[in-house]
Amino acid sequence: MEQQTNRPHTLSPVARKKLLKVSTATLTSQLVLRGLRNTFIQGVLPLRPEKRMVGYAYTLRYAPAREDLGGVVYDNDTDIQRLAVEAISKDDVLIIDARGETRAASLGHILATRVMARGAAGVVTDGAVRDSVGFRELDGPTYVKAVHATTSSVVHYPADMNVPIGCGGVLVLPGDVLVGDGEGVVVIPSHLAESVATDAFEQEVLEDWILDQVEEGASIKGLYPPSAEMRSEYERWRAAQGPFPEERAETVDAAR
Incomplete structure (x- = not known):
């Protein structure tokens, strides 16, 4: 990696x-x-539609979880999800390839709060988030496919960060410009x-x-x-x- x-x-x-x-x-x-005909991320809606978003793609890629890897105890020094959260720079957008999988969250409120505290422009996932009430109170915008209370490791294995991903059927490269409004997110x-x-x-x-x-x-x-x-x-x-x-x-x- x-x-x-x-x-x-x-x-x-x-x-x-x-x-x-x-x-x-x-x-x-x-x-x-x-x-370019395929630039609008499919199936993703804003939790705060009144918020506008302009930022640069910082990607996180999940693979399907496997029981012998990871777990509900997360290691902040090795877990790629946690490393991505701490690598976010000002005006970045944390954009997650969750494979459209919504049987568990792809991010929670505490991690999203840390992302925003680092100056991020927003969060985008083609999966679910947990603690969605908290997300709606964040200052920055979040775009999600669904909400789900279950922790991410039940379904998702964080495989890589800041690499090309697919999100909602759209290719996203690190540094692509992401723009979000009340309808959704476009990748430029x-x-x-x-x-x-x-x-x-x-x-x-x-x-x-x-x-x-x-x-x-x-x-x-x-x-x-x-x-x-x-x-x-x-x-x-x-x-x-x-x-x-x-x-x-x-x-x-x-x-x-």
């Missing part, structure tokens, strides 16, 4: 800010345009994160503008998608905005 801690790419502050504002739906659309390859952040943000600015026209009674014909004439009108409007149009609007409102 070789531990890899270096991130292939660190987000610029502007890209991170944009990823905190755009939806996972928009991000998946941008990834489809780049030929690190080398695409900057361009995806920029294009997704601009897509939502355009769609917000279109929505404003529709709410005022406009037909979607020639508007969604925009015709050349409507695109020109939008571009004139966009050129008058700052880099973050909604912030400009908030500033104007505050000044009134």
Whole structure:
């Protein structure tokens, strides 16, 4: 087992800010345009849907448990689950390959609390968590497939950390950018994160503008998608905005 801690790419502050504002739906659309069709983690829902998440994948891989390995007494110096918890860095997301297995938890509240205390951006598992009430009180977001009271070693054997995994049917590489919202989690390859952040943000600015026209009674014909004439009108409007149009609007409102 070789531990890899270096991130292939660190987000610029502007890209991170944009990823905190755009939806996972928009991000998946941008990834489809780049030929990536399987990036949304299946069957995983947020315990705190009001929380947004942007961070870097730090992976933990479980294999099926076997009775002669491990046990309910965990060794903090050798157990890979515990080593992963203590290896988390600021803005990492602990993402767990639990094989979709929900007959026992893949993480508990105390370990998740330690993960968050180390500055993690969140926790994602395609398995279950235990002490779920405590998870809902954590400051950071958690995305899970289920809840289960039984301890992890009954079903899971922690096999490796910070290696490529599958989570909810999606490949996750260490350092991939993970974005979560009220719908779930999308995986963005690190080398695409900057361009995806920029294009997704601009897509939502355009769609917000279109929505404003529709709410005022406009037909979607020639508007969604925009015709050349409507695109020109939008571009004139966009050129008058700052880099973050909604912030400009908030500033104007505050000044009134």
